[in-house]
Amino acid sequence: MDILSKLQAPEGSVKGRTRIGRGVGSGLGKTSGRGQKGQKARSKGNINKLHFQGGQTPMQRRLPKRGFRNPLAAIVANVNVGDLDRFDAGAQVNAESLREHRLVRGRFDIIKILGTGELTKAVTVTAHRFSKAAAEKIEKAGGKAVTLAAPAPRAKPAPTKTPKAQKKS
Numbered sequence: 001m002d003i004l005s006k007l008q009a010p011e012g013s014v015k016g017r018t019r020i021g022r023g024v025g026s027g028l029g030k031t032s033g034r035g036q037k038g039q040k041a042r043s044k045g046n047i048n049k050l051h052f053q054g055g056q057t058p059m060q061r062r063l064p065k066r067g068f069r070n071p072l073a074a075i076v077a078n079v080n081v082g083d084l085d086r087f088d089a090g091a092q093v094n095a096e097s098l099r100e101h102r103l104v105r106g107r108f109d110i111i112k113i114l115g116t117g118e119l120t121k122a123v124t125v126t127a128h129r130f131s132k133a134a135a136e137k138i139e140k141a142g143g144k145a146v147t148l149a150a151p152a153p154r155a156k157p158a159p160t161k162t163p164k165a166q167k168k169s
Contacts, residue, residue, distance in 0.1 A: 077108035082117015
């Protein structure tokens with residue numbers, strides 16, 4: 001006998017959705033359970049906003065606006081020299097190999113090698129930028145620091161000009 005096909009919710013355990021504002025006979029008609037007039041009876045109203053603070057000037061208006069976010073700034077991925085020790089001696093370290101070892105992730109424009117940590121193996125590191133300490137540590141370990149050319153800067157999208165209406169003469 002198949003029990004799963006005969007499963008049913010116990011009597012009275014499932015109630016229908018209350019339909020408000022559907023006539024006085026429903027028990028929640030006319031004012032829909034909101035009472036008479038007032039701020040809480042209104043549609044939406046200021047009280048239902050997430051940032052409402054009881055009429056007090058909200059936080060986003062009290063705090064001053066500062067600075068801006070530069071949309072054209074280059075995104076720099078930083079890698080420490082100590083992290084390069086996981087590569088084999090004589091390995092070529094570039095953007096692809098750094099991604100494979102999950103030392104850089106996501107989108108970036110420039111890779112910069114920083115000088116934190118120690119490097120014991122001779123590796124050839126190809127990156128856009130090196131700190132002085134990082135370049136010294138790579139060469140001290142017997143490796144090479146190869147600097148890539150800077151990528152082309154991201155340009156602003158050209159504004160689209162709409163043709164002006166011709167005047168009738």
